Amino acid sequence: MKNILTISFILFVLSTFISFDRTPSPINPSLTVKVEGLRNSKGLVQYALYDHEGSLPDQKFKKYHQIRTSAISDGKSSTTFSDLPLGTYAISVLHDENKDGKIEMGLLLPKEGIGFSNFKTIGLSNRPNFDRASFVLVKDSVIVVNMIYK
Numbered sequence: 511m512k513n514i515l516t517i518s519f520i521l522f523v524l525s526t527f528i529s530f531d532r533t534p535s536p537i538n539p540s541l542t543v544k545v546e547g548l549r550n551s552k553g554l555v556q557y558a559l560y561d562h563e564g565s566l567p568d569q570k571f572k573k574y575h576q577i578r579t580s581a582i583s584d585g586k587s588s589t590t591f592s593d594l595p596l597g598t599y600a601i602s603v604l605h606d607e608n609k610d611g612k613i614e615m616g617l618l619l620p621k622e623g624i625g626f627s628n629f630k631t632i633g634l635s636n637r638p639n640f641d642r643a644s645f646v647l648v649k650d651s652v653i654v655v656n657m658i659y660k
Contacts, residue, residue: 542652543601544588549623549659553607554579555587560600566626566640568602569613575599579606600643601627603655619660630656 543557560566561575568574580589582605604613605623614621626638627645645653 537596537649538593539596539647539650540590540592541594541599541647541650542588542590543603544586544652544654545603545605545625545657546586546654547657548582548585548587548605549657550607551582551585553605553609554581555589556604556606556611557589557591558602558604559591559594560602560640560643561597563640566600566602566638566643571611574602594647596648598644598646599627600640600645601625601653601655602638602643603657605657605659616660623657623659625655625657627653627655629658632658 541559545555548555556571557578557580558568558571558574559576559578560568560573565573565575571577576591578589578591580587603623603625606612607622608614613624624632626632626643628643629636629638632638
């Protein structure tokens with residue numbers, strides 16, 4: 511009888527520790543990026559996600575953390591970056607009307623629409639960089655990026 515009580519006690523203690531283990535599991539949130547007001551449904555939208563200082567501007571798309579493309583429907587597009595580590599990020603968006611993956615430049619300004627997190631407009635005195643476009647991701651989030659056409 512004493513052995514049964516001892517075994518029962520040990521099992522009770524083990525089950526208590528196992529069921530009350532409060533070690534937090536890693537959090538890897540998702541980020542959904544939405545674009546509305548695209549000027550037409552030509553091409554696709556390219557989304558570049560950046561995760562470190564100095565990565566923006568990135569006109570040739572070589573410094574990104576992840577990159578995705580998405581179709582356009584009714585002047586809207588969106589994509590989701592999943593399973594991201596907690597951290598600081600910035601977004602760059604291109605309305606890639608000719609589907610070449612590059613920003614088509616005019617004399618000084620892009621011919622295709624572009625956008626950045628935290629930016630409504632851009633200009634010589636309002637140029638995007640990682641610090642100004644960045645945000646902290648700590649939970650599943652949705653952001654809307656304003657498209658800029660010149």
